Amino acid sequence: MDQQLQVFITVAEKQSFSRAAEEHHMTQPAVSQYIRQLEEQIGSRLLERTNKYVRLNQAGEIVYHHAKEILALYTKMQNLVDDVVHKASGPLSIGASYTFGEYVLPRIIANLKVNYPDILPTVTIGNTTTIAELVASHQLDIGIVEGSFNASKLIVEDFAxxxxxxxxxxxxxxxxxxxxxxxxxxxxxxxxxxxxxxxxxxxxxxxxxxxxxxxxxxxxxxxxxxxxxxxxxxxxxxxxxxxxxxxxxxxxxxxxxxxxxxxxxxKFSIVTSTPFQTKALDVFIDILRTNKLLTTLN
The missing domain is CATH 3.40.190.10 (Periplasmic binding protein-like II)
Structure with missing residues (x-):
C-alpha cells in the first residue's frame, strides 16, 4: 500500500495525474490504477476530478493527512532497522584543539566506543588553526575547535x-x-x-x-x-x-x-568539509550535540 499512498500524496499535492506520473516515472493510466485501487481499499472516492482540476474531497483530506504520517513512520522504521542491521562502523578521523581534545574528548570517545564498537576513531590534537586546515584539506573527517580560524572551505556549527x-x-x-x-x-x-x-x-x-x-x-x-x-x-x-x-x-x-x-x-565549533557524511561521522556528531557532559561542565 505504501506505493499507492505515495502516488496518492503526489496527485493531491500536484493536483494533476499527469504531473504525478512524471514525478514517479510511470504512465498516467498507471497512476489512475493506483488511485482506483486505493479508493477500492478505503471504500470511498478520495478525489474530485474534472477536466479543469483534481482536488481532495472530505474523505481524501482525511486519507492525505494520515498517509503523510504513515509514510513518515515507515521511513523512521526503516532507518531504525538499518541502524540495527547496518550499524555504524569503519574509520573516523577526529581532530580537536588542545582544550577540547585533552579534557573533554576522551570521555566522549569512550561513550562512542561503548555504543558503537565497530567505529574506529583516530584522534589528532593541535591548535585551532592546524585542525581547521587539516579538515579543510580532507585529512580529517571532523574537527572540534574554538576561537577564530579560516572558515571559507568549512561547514561550521557552534555546539557548546x-x-x-x-x-x-x-x-x-x-x-x-x-x-x-x-x-x-x-x-x-x-x-x-x-x-x-x-x-x-x-x-x-x-x-x-x-x-x-x-x-x-x-x-x-x-x-x-x-x-x-x-x-x-x-x-x-x-x-x-x-x-x-x-x-x-x-x-x-x-x-x-x-x-x-x-x-x-x-564557542566551541564542529567543522567539516563536506555535507556528504559517513554513518560513523553522523553518529559522532549526534553524540557531540547531545552529550550531557557538555551541559554539566558549563
Whole structure:
C-alpha cells in the first residue's frame, strides 16, 4: 500500500495525474490504477476530478493527512532497522584543539566506543588553526575547535560554550581577594600564554584588546599542561578554560581570581568539509550535540 499512498500524496499535492506520473516515472493510466485501487481499499472516492482540476474531497483530506504520517513512520522504521542491521562502523578521523581534545574528548570517545564498537576513531590534537586546515584539506573527517580560524572551505556549527577564567597559584597575593579585581590591575603580571594560532591565545588577545591593556611580560607554551604547572609554581597567571582546570580547582592547586568582566565566553565549533557524511561521522556528531557532559561542565 505504501506505493499507492505515495502516488496518492503526489496527485493531491500536484493536483494533476499527469504531473504525478512524471514525478514517479510511470504512465498516467498507471497512476489512475493506483488511485482506483486505493479508493477500492478505503471504500470511498478520495478525489474530485474534472477536466479543469483534481482536488481532495472530505474523505481524501482525511486519507492525505494520515498517509503523510504513515509514510513518515515507515521511513523512521526503516532507518531504525538499518541502524540495527547496518550499524555504524569503519574509520573516523577526529581532530580537536588542545582544550577540547585533552579534557573533554576522551570521555566522549569512550561513550562512542561503548555504543558503537565497530567505529574506529583516530584522534589528532593541535591548535585551532592546524585542525581547521587539516579538515579543510580532507585529512580529517571532523574537527572540534574554538576561537577564530579560516572558515571559507568549512561547514561550521557552534555546539557548546566554554568559559575562560584567570587563574593563579594559591600563594599569589591576590589569590584570596574577595572583591572584584580590575583587569587593568593585572597588566604588570607575568602572563603565561598559549602560542599564536591557539584558540586559547586568541581569547587572551581579545580580552586584552577589549580592556585596552598590553602586558609587557608574556611567556608562551605550546600546550595547556605546562601552563598550569607554571602557574601552580608561582611563575605567573593565565587565562584558561574552566574545563581544563576542574581538577586543579578541586584539589586547591590553582586559584580562580575574581576579576571584573569574567568569565570570558567563547564557542566551541564542529567543522567539516563536506555535507556528504559517513554513518560513523553522523553518529559522532549526534553524540557531540547531545552529550550531557557538555551541559554539566558549563
Amino acid at each position: 560554550e566554554d568559559r575562560m577564567v584567570i587563574v593563579c597559584s594559591k600563594t599569589h597575593p591576590l589569590a584570596n581577594r574577595r572583591d572584584a579585581i580590575e583587569l587593568k590591575a593585572l597588566e604588570q603580571e607575568m602572563w603565561i600564554a598559549r602560542e599564536q594560532g591557539s584558540g586559547t591565545r586568541a581569547a587572551m588577545d581579545n580580552l586584552f584588546h577589549q580592556h585596552q591593556i598590553a602586558p609587557k611580560k608574556l611567556m608562551n607554551f605550546s600546550s595547556t599542561q605546562p601552563i598550569k604547572e607554571s602557574v601552580e609554581a608561582g611563575l605567573g597567571i593565565s587565562l584558561l578554560s574552566h574545563w581544563s582546570i576542574k581538577k586543579e580547582l578541586t584539589c586547591g592547586d590553582l586559584q580562580m581570581m575574581h576579576v571584573k568582566g569574567l568569565p570570558y565566553p567563547r
